[in-house]
Amino acid sequence: MNHTPLSSILLVLSGTVIGSFGAVFLKLGSAPLKNGLRYILNWKLAAGVGLFVGSSVPFVMGLRHGELSVLYPMAAMTNVWTMIWSKIFFHEPVTKAKVGALGLILAGIVCIGLGGS
C-alpha cells in the first residue's frame, strides 16, 4: 500500500474526536464518585464508555485502506483534543509542562509508528 486516502485520514481523525469526548464524559461521570462508588452507574460514565467503544469504529474503518505508519500516530491526536476540551470544559490550566510533555509523547508515538512500518 503506497498511500493513505484522505477518507481514511478523516475517519481516523473523527475517531480521535469521538474518543476525546469519551474522556470528557468519563471525567464528568467520575465526579459523583466522590460521594461513593455506588454512583458508578450514571449516564455520563455510560456515555464515556460508549463514545470510547464507538470511536474504534471509524478508526478500524480508516485502517482498512490506509498505511498504519501514517494513521497510527494520528490516533494520538486524541491527546490534543482532550487537552483542548480540558481547558474549555473544566478550565484546567494549559501549562508549559503539559504542552511540552504532550509534544514529547506525540513525537514518541510518531516514532513508534515509523518503527512499525
Add this chain to the structure above:
Amino acid sequence: MSSPTHTSTAGSGRINPVYLVLGCTVFAAAAQVLMKFGAMYKMPELHPADMASVIGFVSALLGNWQLLLGYTMHACNAFLLILALRDGELSMLYPIIALTYVWVNLLSMYFFHDTLNWWKGCGIVLVIGGVSLLGIASRRK
C-alpha cells in the same frame, strides 16, 4: 467544572491519580497482548440462521479465555481511569495513557518476538520522557 489536582487527595487516603493511570496502562497493555493471543484462537464459522453454529460459536468464544481475560483487563483499565479522573486533571492524566505504547512494544518483543528498531527505541524514550515530565509537573502542584 474546574477539577482539583491530585494533591487534593492528600490525607484522604486515596491513591495518587497519576499512579492509578500508570496502573491503567499496565492493564491496557496486558489486555492488548491477551486479545492478540485470543485473536489467534481458531473460531468456528458463524451462520446466524443456523442455531447449532451459533451455539458452537458462543461456546468457542466462552472457551477463548485469553480474549475474555483481555476484555476483563480492559474493564479494570476503565475502572482505574474513572477513579483517577475523579481526583485529577484530565489534561494531566490522559496523556499518561500513551505509556501503554511502551508496554505493548516491550511485551510484543517478549511474547511475539517483535524486533526493537531505532525508531521504536527513540519513540519509547520520548514517550517515557513526556510521561516523566507530567509526573514531575503533577508533584510540583
